[in-house]
Amino acid sequence: MSVIPLSWYLIFAAALFCIGLYGVLARRNAVAILMGIELMLNAVIVNLIAFWRYNDPTNVSGQAFAIIVFAVAAAEAAVGLALIISIYRRQNTVVAEDINLMKW
Amino acid sequence: MVSQVIFIVFACATLLAAYLVVNVNNLIHAALWLVASLLGIAAIFVLLDASFMATVEIVLYIGAIAILIVFAVMLTRRVMEDIGQQKTDSWWLAAALSMVFFVSVTLLIWNTNWPSLPQGDVGDTVLILGKSLVDPDKYVIPFEIASVLLIVALIGSIAVALPPSDDNK
Amino acid sequence: MEISTLFTWLIPLPPLLSFVVIVLITSNNRRASHLVALCAMGISLFFSWFVVYGAIVSDHFGDHPIASSINWLPTGNTALRMGIAVDPLTVVMLTFVPLACFLIILYSIGYSNFGQSRDERDVPGNPPHHGVEPMYSRFFAYLSLFAGAMLVLTVADNLLMLFFGWEIMGACSYLLIGFWYGRTYEDKLQIVPSGAAVKAFMTTRLADVIMLIGIAYLYYEAGTLNFRDIFFNADVLDHLLHTPSIIGGLAVAHLIGLLLFIGTVGKSAQFPLHVWLPDAMEGPTPVSAMIHAAAMVSAGVYMVLRMFPLLSAGAYHGANPVLTVMAFIGAFTALFAATIAIAQNDVKKVLAYSTISQLGYMIAALGIGAYIAAAFHLMTHAFFKALLFMGSGSIIHGVEHGMHHTHEKLDPQDMFNMGGLAKRMPITFRTFLIGGLSLAGFPFVTAGFWSKDEILADAFAHGHWWVFVTLLLSAFLTAFYTMRQISLTFLGEPRTESAKHAHESTWTMTFPLVVLSVFAIFAGFVGVHQDFPVLGKMLGKNPFEHFVIYSLPNHGSGFVFTWTPVMLSVVVGLSGLFLGWLVYGRNSLKVGQQDPLIKWFGPLYELLSNKYYIDELYDLVFVRPAKWLSETVSFRFVDRILIDGLLHAIAGWTMKLGSGAVWFEKWGINYAPDKFGDGVRASGDSVRIVQSGKIQDYLMLTMSALVVVVIIVFMVIN
Numbered sequence: 001m002s003v004i005p006l007s008w009y010l011i012f013a014a015a016l017f018c019i020g021l022y023g024v025l026a027r028r029n030a031v032a033i034l035m036g037i038e039l040m041l042n043a044v045i046v047n048l049i050a051f052w053r054y055n056d057p058t059n060v061s062g063q064a065f066a067i068i069v070f071a072v073a074a075a076e077a078a079v080g081l082a083l084i085i086s087i088y089r090r091q092n093t094v095v096a097e098d099i100n101l102m103k104w
Numbered sequence: 105m106v107s108q109v110i111f112i113v114f115a116c117a118t119l120l121a122a123y124l125v126v127n128v129n130n131l132i133h134a135a136l137w138l139v140a141s142l143l144g145i146a147a148i149f150v151l152l153d154a155s156f157m158a159t160v161e162i163v164l165y166i167g168a169i170a171i172l173i174v175f176a177v178m179l180t181r182r183v184m185e186d187i188g189q190q191k192t193d194s195w196w197l198a199a200a201l202s203m204v205f206f207v208s209v210t211l212l213i214w215n216t217n218w219p220s221l222p223q224g225d226v227g228d229t230v231l232i233l234g235k236s237l238v239d240p241d242k243y244v245i246p247f248e249i250a251s252v253l254l255i256v257a258l259i260g261s262i263a264v265a266l267p268p269s270d271d272n273k
Numbered sequence: 274m275e276i277s278t279l280f281t282w283l284i285p286l287p288p289l290l291s292f293v294v295i296v297l298i299t300s301n302n303r304r305a306s307h308l309v310a311l312c313a314m315g316i317s318l319f320f321s322w323f324v325v326y327g328a329i330v331s332d333h334f335g336d337h338p339i340a341s342s343i344n345w346l347p348t349g350n351t352a353l354r355m356g357i358a359v360d361p362l363t364v365v366m367l368t369f370v371p372l373a374c375f376l377i378i379l380y381s382i383g384y385s386n387f388g389q390s391r392d393e394r395d396v397p398g399n400p401p402h403h404g405v406e407p408m409y410s411r412f413f414a415y416l417s418l419f420a421g422a423m424l425v426l427t428v429a430d431n432l433l434m435l436f437f438g439w440e441i442m443g444a445c446s447y448l449l450i451g452f453w454y455g456r457t458y459e460d461k462l463q464i465v466p467s468g469a470a471v472k473a474f475m476t477t478r479l480a481d482v483i484m485l486i487g488i489a490y491l492y493y494e495a496g497t498l499n500f501r502d503i504f505f506n507a508d509v510l511d512h513l514l515h516t517p518s519i520i521g522g523l524a525v526a527h528l529i530g531l532l533l534f535i536g537t538v539g540k541s542a543q544f545p546l547h548v549w550l551p552d553a554m555e556g557p558t559p560v561s562a563m564i565h566a567a568a569m570v571s572a573g574v575y576m577v578l579r580m581f582p583l584l585s586a587g588a589y590h591g592a593n594p595v596l597t598v599m600a601f602i603g604a605f606t607a608l609f610a611a612t613i614a615i616a617q618n619d620v621k622k623v624l625a626y627s628t629i630s631q632l633g634y635m636i637a638a639l640g641i642g643a644y645i646a647a648a649f650h651l652m653t654h655a656f657f658k659a660l661l662f663m664g665s666g667s668i669i670h671g672v673e674h675g676m677h678h679t680h681e682k683l684d685p686q687d688m689f690n691m692g693g694l695a696k697r698m699p700i701t702f703r704t705f706l707i708g709g710l711s712l713a714g715f716p717f718v719t720a721g722f723w724s725k726d727e728i729l730a731d732a733f734a735h736g737h738w739w740v741f742v743t744l745l746l747s748a749f750l751t752a753f754y755t756m757r758q759i760s761l762t763f764l765g766e767p768r769t770e771s772a773k774h775a776h777e778s779t780w781t782m783t784f785p786l787v788v789l790s791v792f793a794i795f796a797g798f799v800g801v802h803q804d805f806p807v808l809g810k811m812l813g814k815n816p817f818e819h820f821v822i823y824s825l826p827n828h829g830s831g832f833v834f835t836w837t838p839v840m841l842s843v844v845v846g847l848s849g850l851f852l853g854w855l856v857y858g859r860n861s862l863k864v865g866q867q868d869p870l871i872k873w874f875g876p877l878y879e880l881l882s883n884k885y886y887i888d889e890l891y892d893l894v895f896v897r898p899a900k901w902l903s904e905t906v907s908f909r910f911v912d913r914i915l916i917d918g919l920l921h922a923i924a925g926w927t928m929k930l931g932s933g934a935v936w937f938e939k940w941g942i943n944y945a946p947d948k949f950g951d952g953v954r955a956s957g958d959s960v961r962i963v964q965s966g967k968i969q970d971y972l973m974l975t976m977s978a979l980v981v982v983v984i985i986v987f988m989v990i991n
Contacts, residue, residue, distance in 0.1 A: 003105070003107060003108065003221070004107060004108055004111050004151070004221075005218065005220075006218040006219065006220075006221075007213050007214065007216075007218055008111065008115075009148070009152070010213045010218075011210050011213055011214075012115045012118075012119070012148070014206055014209045014210055014213065015119055015206060016118065016119065016122055016141075016145075017206075017209075018202040018203070018205055018206040018209075019119065019122045019123055019125075019126055019202070020122070020126070021198075021201075021202045021205065021976070022126055022198050022199055022202040023125065023126030024969075024972060025192070025194075025195075025197075025198030025201065025202070025969055025972055025973055025976065026126070026191050026192055026194075026195035026198040026199065027126065027190060027191065027192070028189065028190055028191060028192055029131060029190065031131060031173060031176050031177050031180060032126070032131060032134060032190070033969075034173065034176075035125055035126070035134060035135065035138050035173060036125075036126055038138065038142075038165070038169060038170075038173075039122050039125065039126075039138070039141070042141075042142065042145050042161075042165070045145075045157075045161075046145060046148060046149075049149055049152050049154050049157055050152060052154070053152045053153060053154065053221070053226070054218065054219050054220075054221055054222070055219065055222070056222065057153070057222060057226045057227070057229060058227070058229070058232065060229055060232050060233045060236055061236075061243075063154065063156070063157060063229065063233050064233060064236060064237060064242070064243045064246070064247075066157060067160070067233075067237070067247075067250075068243075068246050068247070068250050070160060070164055070165075071250035071251070071253060071254055072250070072253065073164075073165075073169065074164060074168060074169060074254065074257070075253050075254055075256075075257030076257075077168075077169045077172055077173070078172065078257050078258065078261040079257050079260055079261045079264065081172055081173065081175075081176040081261070081265075082260070082261030082262070082264040082265035083264055084176060084180065085176060085179055085180065085265050086264045086265050086266075088179070088180045089267060094180045096967065096968055096969055097192065097967050097969065099968070133297070136296065136297055137297070140293075140297065155344070155345075192969060194969075194973065197973060198973065201973070201976045201977060201980055204980050204984075205976070205979070205980055205983070208980070208983045208984065208987065209983075211987070
């Protein structure tokens with residue numbers, strides 16, 4: 001059904017990735033930074049699925065890889081949010097700039 | 105033609121939602137826009153004939169991760185409202201870097217010859233995928249490692265998020 | 274794709290979208306929120322009625338229903354499909370569901386005091402005093418989602434999609450019944466909205482789980498969940514009917530039928546799972562109308578109507594195990610709830626029990642095989658019950674307005690605090706009267722009469738005597754408590770100052786009442802029996818029956834018209850109304866006067882007004898043992914003794930092992946590395962300055978480096 005060139009998907013994914021990157025770099029709230037990371041991960045998954053579709057669809061390594069990325073993303077979100085909540089409890093802040101316990 | 109239009113509509117909607125995720129001040133709204141943009145990505149998956157991935161995207165990302173984020177926002181809400189400012193001082197640098205990165209990657213993509221779409225129907229990839237995930241010749245090891253990772257993450261996040269206790273024995 | 278197919282796909286979409294739009298975009302703008310909800314529902318209504326119109330004008334629609342589906346979720350060798358199907362039964366649903374939802378949303382604008390300014394005393398989670406509802410937009414978002422789910426359920430072509438809508442409605446009913454979650458009462462025994470929400474959710478959940486088991490079992494046995502694939506395929510039905518199930522003596526079809534029917538028992542509040550519905554009255558009144566007329570409880574009856582070919586499979590002379598159970602539960606519930614309704618003083622509680630009773634009618638009708646009559650009563654009931662609920666909301670609003678005026682403190686829903694509202698709220702009175710007469714089955718001019726009569730006539734014609742007698746008796750009681758309600762609220766003189774100062778509601782509230790009262794009269798004429806003298810000929814040979822019967826694979830024969838049931842139901846309806854008027858209407862009650870029934874039937878009245886103590890029974894039998902079990906067995910014994918004891922033992926051993934290790938570490942391992950560490954620290958001191966400790970600075974640095982590398986690579990390539 002699709003007559004969409006592969007490059008469209010890739011550019012879409014690149015745009016999504018850059019928006020996520022901007023979110024990671026520019027937001028102060030740690031939860032918002034995590035949201036940016038989720039967007040970046042999703043961009044990666046879009047790329048994987050697009051490449052799978054445009055190469056040989058019977059070879060499902062692209063999808064298998066995407067599933068692994070999903071699992072990693074879930075783990076990342078869980079641990080990341082747990083860290084944020086833990087820091088929030090101890091330091092009463094979720095601002096990434098203020099979380100600098102390890103400096104010096 | 106039709107699918108191109110559909111793609112552009114969904115892509116624009118997704119990107120718009122993603123833009124709002126990183127730009128709105130209210131974090132609850134940001135999380136809801138994240139849900140919207142993930143839905144858009146699920147639609148893109150459907151366009152790519154990966155309906156299983158679309159399902160997983162909705163169930164896992166929207167159903168689990170996005171909800172987790174909403175909870176995190178609610179749990180940590182009070183402080184952020186006090187502080188107010190949502191962007192770092194060097195956000196312009198971040199924006200510039202992202203733009204430059206995007207432009208260069210786009211140029212790279214544009215100047216490459218990509219394979220065109222293979223002919224024929226995709227068929228039922230879910231069965232193949234399901235089998236290859238537990239096939240010793242294929243991805244059983246990554247698959248199992250992923251599950252171990254999930255367990256570790258689960259236990260680790262519980263351990264990390266436990267309330268700080270004073271009596272460390 | 275044909276246009277009506279496309280439209281059918283689009284029917285549930287606008288309300289669902291409107292939910293998203295209200296939540297994400299218009300949540301701060303009240304006017305925009307209700308406009309979005311109203312427009313979305315209007316579009317749905319247009320689509321629905323377009324489809325309905327197309328179905329009615331086309332010849333032999335039943336043989337060529339609208340059906341379309343797409344692959345949804347691939348599951349290995351096969352795929353679950355998502356699709357829509359419109360057959361005559363769906364058409365019936367599509368005539369009243371979107372209309373009722375639309376009117377309810379319109380009504381909610383007035384009900385939530387739109388246009389009033391925000392009252393300072395109002396807090397979210399409590400009913401507003403006199404200002405606009407604090408969570409105005411949220412209310413419309415929920416209503417939209419509810420309506421959307423109901424429409425999904427209506428147009429679904431398979432049981433799984435139906436179940437989706439079913440469950441979304443369950444969640445919405447939880448949210449809406451508990452909408453005023455912060456409300457508390459001085460009387461600790463009275464259930465609060467949050468408690469009622471949990472009760473409704475838990476009760477229906479119990480039924481839904483059993484229903485889901487039934488769905489899974491059906492999928493396992495039949496290999497599909499598509500309605501037409503099951504019902505119009507003799508092989509599948511035959512297979513289901515002749516395979517013995519895991520429970521001895523029952524065919525698979527019957528076991529599945531029973532499991533699915535339990536889902537309906539929960540959703541449509543049949544005995545013994547009826548307890549949630551009266552408490553659901555704690556929600557705002559439009560919600561009650563939504564739950565009791567347009568959506569939730571209709572969904573339960575709709576589901577059994579939809580599954581009727583399966584439920585009635587292998588019925589011999591209109592009886593098989595499933596149908597017998599249905600007839601019994603339905604008839605029992607009809608009578609049981611009608612008796613309770615007599616002794617209720619809360620204007621909404623009376624209607625709640627009458628709803629349970631009327632739903633019992635439909636279930637009983639299905640149980641004796643009166644498919645058409647059940648569908649017909651479902652439609653007319655939706656119209657007049659939505660009308661009655663919205664009317665009661667208008668009454669309560671009027672009394673609350675009076676309370677605001679007089680600063681009295683009383684229960685605005687208690688009928689004994691009302692009286693004489695007919696003069697003060699004329700539109701509400703007239704429409705409520707129409708709805709009440711329709712409910713009571715006032716002969717020949719109201720919709721309720723025709724549908725109720727059809728059920729009774731069917732029971733009579735096919736010789737189901739005990740069903741006939743039970744339903745006749747509950748029809749009498751229905752007429753009686755309806756007249757009691759009308760007399761207590763509208764007739765006589767006001768019994769409180771607040772009732773004296775009540776006044777008519779705004780047009781957004783009265784307009785839906787007027788529209789529904791038109792339907793509460795005229796909707797009955799589509800289903801008049803063809804042999805009925807004069808009217809039958811005049812209205813064309815029972816168009817409803819000839820339309821809907823094509824939903825079934827084999828079109829059963831109707832029944833021969835006889836005068837006996839008609840005369841009986843006329844007599845019963847009129848005498849019930851007359852008796853009600855004699856007791857309550859002729860000499861209207863004075864201030865502080867007791868219900869005359871208390872004098873005459875003291876203990877019996879007590880039993881009825883306490884709803885046969887069913888809630889107390891459940892508390893004793895289910896709730897307390899569960900609490901006891903979790904308290905004593907799980908917590909005290911398992912947790913404290915078994916698990917804690919084990920853990921303490923393990924911890925003790927580990928401590929002993931650890932103290933040995935500490936000794937070794939102190940002397941064996943620590944000394945040399947300490948010196949090494951000093952060296953590292955000294956070198957670290959000199960380079961630590963780049964570490965600002967801010968994660969984003971690091972990332973920024975990394976990205977800058979990456980961008981520089983990318984630019985260099987570009988230069989090299991070009």
